[in-house]
Amino acid sequence: MPKLTIDGQEVEVPPGSTVLQACEAAGREIPVFCYHPRLNIAGNCRMCLVEVEKMPKPQASCALPAAEGMVVKTNTPAIHKARRGVLELLLINHPLDCPICDQGGECDLQDLTLFYGPDHSRFAENKRPVPDKYLGPLISTHMTRCIHCTRCIRFFTEVAGVEELGAVNRGEHMEITTWVEKALGSEISGNVIDLCPVGALNNKPGEYRFRTWELKKTESVDVLDAVGCNIRVDSRGSEVMRILPRLNEDVNEEWISDKTRFSCDGLKRRRLDVPMVKRDGRLQPAEWRDAFGAIRDRLQGVDGRKVAFVVGDLVDCETMVLVKELAARLGTPHVDCRQDGAALDASTRAGYLFNTTIAGIEQADVCLLIGTNPRWEAPIINARLRKRWRQGGFKVARIGAVHPLTYPVEDLGAGPDTLQALLAGDIAFAETLRRAKNPMVIVGQGALARPDGAAVLAAVCELADAFGMVRDDWNGFNVLHTAAARVGGLDLGLVPGEGGRDVAGILAGAESGEIEVVFLIGADEIDTKPLGKAFVIYQGHHGDRGAHAADVILPGAAYTEKNASYVNTEGRLQRASLAIFPPGEAKEDWKILRALSEVLGRTVPLDTLAQVRARMAEMAPVLATPDVVTKAAWGTFGRPGELGKAPFVSPITDFYLTNPISRASAVMEECSALFVRGGQLGATGTHG
Incomplete structure (x- = not known):
């Protein structure tokens, strides 16, 4: 592990770390725009400059590997001058519209300019205007503010797996845009709003409706799917104004789905707010005592x-x-x-849990999907599967209906007959499962919520045993639920x-x-x-x-x-x-x-x-302690029987309208009309 000296303090960091990470480990705050710990390094904003002994000029710490014996300085007059120069250049074309910008109050550019920026500009040229881009009903754009950090491009390419955003032209003519003007077809597209360090990308349904300092912030969890994403609910008075993700490495990292983020307008529509009793064939408002009576x-x-x-x-x-x-x-x-x-089967807890755990996906090397479309049923788990695939050495196969996912999938077949053939070893993928170190299977409600569901569950249990998916140190049997309850x-x-x-x-x-x-x-x-x-x-x-x-x-x-x-x-x-x-x-x-x-x-x-x-x-003693996953004892479950012939079909046909809250949301209805009924959502994906 390399040892560095940072501002006179010696620090040891893991191999492969960057100087920026070493500085953070030493407690030094380095300003950044383009760097994000979950995205590939771009090194194009130059805000993270530091001085390194024996190097002739300031270095971009985000792109510089930490090496043994480095002596780094982060707080010298030369560094402050360099950062001030970077900000002066970034602000050449930036509009002076902080009073109307939705990012005002939580804008990285605003904050860093306050601490590191110049108090005047030496440029008198006209500012460059850039036309706003159409990205769909969820994200509004103000591209004149864009500083070309490329976080949004990298997010869509790397995390979302939908390569629809990129840069065109060069130099001062560069613009961030879609290749063809269209809405962004990803279920987790709203996360770029949080990633944008300026006010270029904003919450379209909530635009100009509130100021950040007006909101009361409450930590909570999402219930619109079964992942349990950690969220922050921002409210004003009696209304939820927006929902943002909270960091939880074991569950959602720092992402949430668009349904979680944008369906909050459904919380105030079509609400039941008084007891009602049916009289003369019609429901009529009543007192609580009358309803109970x-x-x-x-x-x-x-x-x-x-x-x-x-x-x-x-x-x-x-x-x-x-x-x-x-x-x-x-x-x-x-x-x-x-x-x-x-x-x-409620008698065996391992028979209805995602036993590998969400974070445990990153330890698997083979995954078999049965009767599930994780991209719609659990977008955050789908993003974790893509993350594991991008690390290399990960194969995914599927038994069930074909849906575009964001990683390569080998389609084995559509229904129970394929499952039986796999158990019998008549499919080549059986050998892949046998050779795998940590194989996992994810069975969805599309395979279980059918007349032969108990027999399917028993067959998948047998599959897990037959291919060594369950050991003392590993449980690769997983049920993917769609309901939070x-x-x-x-x-x-x-x-x-x-x-x-x-x-x-x-x-x-x-x-x-x-x-x-x-x-x-x-x-x-x-x-x-x-x-x-x-x-x-x-x-x-x-x-x-x-x-x-x-x-x-x-x-x-x-x-x-x-x-x-x-x-x-x-x-x-x-x-x-x-x-x-x-x-x-x-x-x-x-x-x-x-x-x-x-x-x-x-x-x-x-x-x-x-x-x-x-x-x-x-x-249920396992529910005594919050935020703990208790390992479930393995057993047999399901009910062996005859499997049907019908193919496995995902239970979700419309990602945006899966529950009463989202069905009451005007935003989700608009998304459903555009993406689902219009045929755009899930039609694209990248394996890059």
Whole structure:
């Protein structure tokens, strides 16, 4: 490991480090524009200049390898003069529009000019105007501000895998643009807004709507898919203004999907803010006591086995604790959190987790995708797979429908027959799996949410055993979920009890009259037509599909409006925090169920959030500690049986409209019309 002397302090850094990284290790702050730790080095802004002994002129520290015995100076008059000169040149064409720029207050150029820049300019020439570029409905451009750091180009090429942004012309005529004017076809394109060190790329839906210093910042987690990206919710008053990523190396690094970032306008549209009771065939506003009274009157004398609970995809763990407790007191075994009917076995935790972990993808050398399209189901996991592929020595194969991904994929076949052939060793890729050091398989809900899902799960379990995917130091079996509530629900045992019905059975029972009362707890992804004869209580935050079938509506809180726990696809418990209060008379979901239990005479004695979380830890000890992934014991799961002939199909047909929040978002609707129905999203990718 090379040792350097930086401003008189000796520091030792790993081999391959740059002088910039060595300076950071020594606690020296080096200003940068083009450098970013997750992107390839460009070395074109020259802001990170330092003096190195025995070198005749200042060096760009981001592109200079650290070597043994180097003596580096970062705080000399010559360096300050060089940085001042760099900024003077950068500001030649920069417009003086800080008062109207959305980056004002969090602009790198603004901050560095304050500390390192000149107090006047020696250039009197006219500034160069550059026309703004169209990049789609999510990113606005002000290209006169662009300083050509090329972070956006490198992000799309390296991380997003969609090579649609580049530089044209040379010298003072250089411009950043798309090759042909079109919207950027990536599910994670919004991250360039955070990467841009000036105000050239901005949040288009939120442009000119707020100032950064007006916003209250709340750390939370995303629930619009099962990755559990760490986010920061920025709110003003009673409205969420924007959502930004938070750094978490084990989950999302510092990226989030466009659905996470831009669907926040859906949090204020189509909201349920008052209880409602159906009278004379129409839902009408009511008081809480009236709504609870209507439920109590309907449940009077009803056998508990004629009551059922269906739990939706955005429900938090605290609410699910109350659901399980209330169901037990009502005497019903008909409880299910698997809205899509996925044949997941709750008895073996390893059978429904992403056991490799998201960060563990970087240790794998072979990956088999079964019935999943990670680019739409989990864009951040897809980005991690691409990152691993770019490191080299990583092969990916797929069984299922063909979707454009951002790395090379070998298509083995479309359905269960290919899976059986692979198990039998009749496909050449079987030998690749056998020779792999750390092979992994990712099975999606497209393979499990079908009539033969249990048999598919058993076959994939057999595959993992047959090809040595599970060892003491490695578990390559992974289930990729699409619902934020799914793993938490399975951990808490929200599956049918003895003699209980699953979602399909509940719907069939409601249609036949065997199930008389159905609680839909945020359940919006089921076919509500069979519920016509049943008395339906819907508890949720948006007037979506479930609310349309309801006889009583209990307005709940969205994920930004409560302190709640969610478990991501790898089994990591994370906390979401209250950023704003629920609208109108809406309440936190667990509190609604607690109050309802008392009205029904089946009181659940959990009065505080701390008590609910203590009970949650009793039900599932793995949920006692946040932000920890507990290794699950391996076993057998699924149910061996005959596999069907139908090909595996991803459950997501529209990336932008997968849940009530995004379906209520005008921004997501615009994206869906342009990218999905217009056929652009996912149609491109690069393997460069």
